[in-house]
């Protein structure tokens with residue numbers, strides 16, 4: 001399978017749109033400059049295309065095996081993990097004190113994009129190891145931090161997050177796993193967790209599980225949950241490995257996709273001897289776990305966008321190879337019996353719509369990661385603002401990007417026709433693999449409820465108003481550029497309607513039901529407006545830069561033929577030109593239907609509740 005990454009677009013978004021250079025001036029990033037980051041990105045593309053992507057199909061076909069509590073992943077995964085470890089990639093954004101590379105989260109997001117598109121199953125183990133390690137780093141105290149995190153960041157050991165139980169999925173508060181404090185300060189852990197990603201495997205010497213469990217006298221619900229670091233093999237005080245810690249893998253799931261990622265049932269304390277360390281304080285478990293989940297949710301959104309990007313790039317390449325039917329415009333004088341399908345307007349529509357969604361998703365994800373970086377480098381009111389923006393955008397990243405990531409893989413399959421439905425081409429694996437992103441880390445329905453019920457009203461709507469104001473400014477700028485005028489108008493109309501719903505929301509929250517019925521379309525609408533606005537900002541930049549290039553070449557920008565010839569031949573000009581087309585398409589074809597969904601909320605339609613289901 002050929003995997004290609006649009007590094008030009010990732011770099012445009014990172015450096016030219018976000019302005020990463022400014023962030024790199026902060027003392028925390030003194031080891032990094034633009035040249036260094038660009039080198040890292042090139043190396044990542046190399047590793048992703050040469051190694052991770054080339055084993056993606058093989059890993060899918062082989063899957064994982066379970067026998068007597070032990071799990072084996074495809075041997076190619078084990079080899080790839082060695083390479084990944086050697087390159088220090090697990091700790092790309094981790095603290096240098098613990099052996100990490102200390103890069104900004106915005107850069108980490110681009111790296112996740114590059115790697116996840118190459119091999120989603122592989123990247124899951126990285127996501128969880130990094131997340132579990134951060135929990136221990138922040139809440140495990142100095143000793144545990146050094147005992148566990150250095151080895152997790154180096155990739156010697158991996159990590160998991162263990163929330164789900166047979167009767168506690170979305171309803172985490174229903175967990176029944178127990179934790180009893182011992183005289184030595186450790187806890188005896190018992191219970192069964194299911195669906196645990198990388199819960200057991202043969203890629204590392206040890207696995208550190210982050211487990212939610214309840215002390216005997218703790219209250220019911222999420223308030224009674226505490227968080228524990230539970231090693232598969234006990235770790236002695238000097239860091240050496242001790243005895244097995246009574247953590248047993250009872251089986252693995254057989255799934256639609258991500259076949260090389262073991263999804264495990266784990267029994268803690270089958271023999272009553274499983275021990276763990278409390279992280280933070282008793283009763284803080286859910287709040288702490290949210291730290292890991294919020295970071296993971298942004299990354300799951302990245303997975304959606306990344307697999308979508310990979311499937312789009314593959315479909316685009318196929319559309320140039322596959323010839324069917326004649327050229328649509330008979331007046332063009334082209335007589336070929338068959339033309340590549342990329343010439344057909346409907347195929348072009350599917351391709352550019354996919355491209356526009358990929359770029360819009362990346363923009364929303366990168367902006368969120370950038371706010372996360374800024375929140376860590378600022379103080380006072382600024383810090384609070386950036387934190388609230390991250391909080392607002394996290395469910396949007398997770399749910400909006402994973403929903404549309406799936407749809408892009410579906411359009412990509414459609415571009416192939418019948419061949420896309422076969423396993424001869426990568427389209428079907430991308431579609432199968434990406435589907436899980438709308439389910440794990442909190443289903444998208446629950447994310448939407450969080451967004452509308454909790455995040456929109458947060459700080460009197462301060463975060464959402466901040467973004468709305470920015471987008472109104474973008475509309476004004478866009479309207480002043482002839483090629484973008486109509487796109488800006490479409491965006492403007494959407495903003496007006498969305499503002500109206502925002503105004504109505506406080507009332508509807510009292511009604512309750514209206515929110516719950518409309519949370520998904522409202523969040524989808526907001527995602528589309530953000531995507532449309534951010535693409536418009538990028539198109540304004542691109543238009544400006546393209547004008548400069550044309551002027552330098554002495555090309556009259558009104559001379560359509562000369563302009564077309566130039567943008568076709570010059571790679572940078574092609575990218576800038578397409579950037580403008582992406583923004584035009586998205587604001588005409590993605591924003592209006594997303595905004596159109598508001599009609600149900602506007603008219604209080606509630607047939608779903610009236611229906612007898």
Ligand SMILES: Cc1cc2nc3c(=O)[nH]c(=O)nc-3n(C[C@H](O)[C@H](O)[C@H](O)COP(=O)(O)OP(=O)(O)OC[C@H]3O[C@@H](n4cnc5c(N)ncnc54)[C@H](O)[C@@H]3O)c2cc1C
Nearest residue numbers: 161162163164169170195196197263440441442443445446
């Ligand atoms: C491949 C895979 C990997 C996973 N990895 C992990 C992992 O590493 N660690 C871990 O702890 N878990 C993991 N999970 C579990 C995953 O997070 C859960 O599947 C998910 O949270 C949903 O829980 P559930 O499957 O029990 O669905 P349910 O909670 O039963 O939900 C079913 C449906 O009902 C909806 N629903 C439920 N309650 C409400 C409500 N109040 N309002 C509106 N809609 C509602 C949901 O949105 C969903 O559509 C994984 C799952 C899979 C499939």
